[in-house]
Amino acid sequence: MTYCNGNGSNLPDLASIVLGTLDFLRTGVVMISIRGQLLWANRAAEDVLNTHDGLEVDADGFLLFSEGASRFPIESMSTGTAVACADGYGEPSIKYVHRPSGKRDLMVISRRTAYFGDSRDTHKPFALVFIQDPDRAVRVSQRELRQLYGLTLTEGSMANLLMEGSTLDECCRRLAIRPSTARMHLRNLLDKTATRGQGELVCLLFRNHGLMNASPVPERSIRSSVGPQKVFKIFHEARIYRWL
């Protein structure tokens, strides 16, 4: 029994699964065309673009810097193959994008894709853009913390507060608990995660969960209204932007 579909029509399925996986990530990822137009953005990137704070997309789909409304530089990346790294990917270029709102600068890393070749096709993804928002809170869902480490609700809230950089005193205030209670919770936290101190605990949490988005995925409810396959495809294809 083989699953392969003969005419290769599993391709959209795999694409939508891969794009769906990228939606779970906390790092914003954007695909842009050779003209600098947005082709696809994951959930985290859309969140950044929709705030018009630092980076945004104009009416024609071009990626812009909010300040000065200058277009995202593509030219520097499109000068032949000389920029390609030894691993086949383009040399990453890093920019720190100032944000009008006064939040910390966005870290924007762009690099050519390994597959573009010499084509001038404006519908093909040309460059990958990663967007890291330093002010985006990293939260781990209570459910996840309970499933993995058996944390109680208070311990879970405390773990999240510590990840924000709060002290024990701040935890007490935010959770409305006494210092002795907070110390007990912290001891239990360290016990359950097998870590030796607050620093190690925070590192563990960031490493284990810092890559994933804790927010629930809304597509499920959309999917259920029409029928599984159809809606799943529509959902993702609807977000592959095409600009004429």
Add this chain to the structure above:
Amino acid sequence: MALTQSRANVVFRSSFRVSSTGDGVRGTSSGSDGRAYVSERLGPPGQNCADILRVGLEFLNLLSVALTICDSSSQLLHANQIARHILHSGDGLRVDSFSRLRTSKPSSPVLSEVIRELAGAKPAASDATHVVIAVPRPSGKRPLIVSVLSPAFVADRADTLIPVVPIIFWEHEEHCGIKRRCRPGTWDFTPAECRFANLLMEGLSLADCCQQLGICRSTGAFHLKNLFRKTGARRQIELLSILFRGIGVRSVAHSGLRGAVVGPSQRVESNVEDLPAVRSFFAKAYSS
């Protein structure tokens, strides 16, 4: 495309219709969360699908995220390069001789149970978008955190829909820290401060960091003070929080500079052949 028409609450500028508060549109489209949906400029579906797919996989490679796709009986249908590398090492997850995804400790049926349960879940089920499992690793490293995502549906040869479950995991220990060449943010760390910050981000205490670097405690404290000053942090925990959020858990900026971490490294490529027959479920997707 009627579905997308009703969700034209696009948040991008001008030529798209922008919903003023979002409430009006959200009310009519049940379950929508008011995110951007583009309806008007949507091209023919699937035309640039193969390219988008390739680049999507490239993103995952650059981020060192392992993606495997299994059917309800844990049969491995697809594994990306990062996943193949981890599976081949057999440290936590492995593939058995029937090309099923298994945990390295055979006594643990949790993974296959979760996969079966998620794959059998009705699409309408609203809770449990994904399940996270900690898989113990024989090498003694910290457990592998494996996220089993909600199922997608693909058509098999008979054109019946089968649920498949995407599973993602990554090497937690593998974290390329700050590199001098790509100074993070507006902070201007010295090389010594970079090394110190990288050790802190591995979870070491001040004393351990000093010991590792072979510096005395006062020098360590001096570095720490400078790190505080440059990042605006007041405490060690806050510093860690700022560093992790600013750099990200995966600093993709450095992957090109140290190709060993991500990308199609030779180490990974050579291992692909050794895997027990991974089903050629998506073989077409690659060849086209």
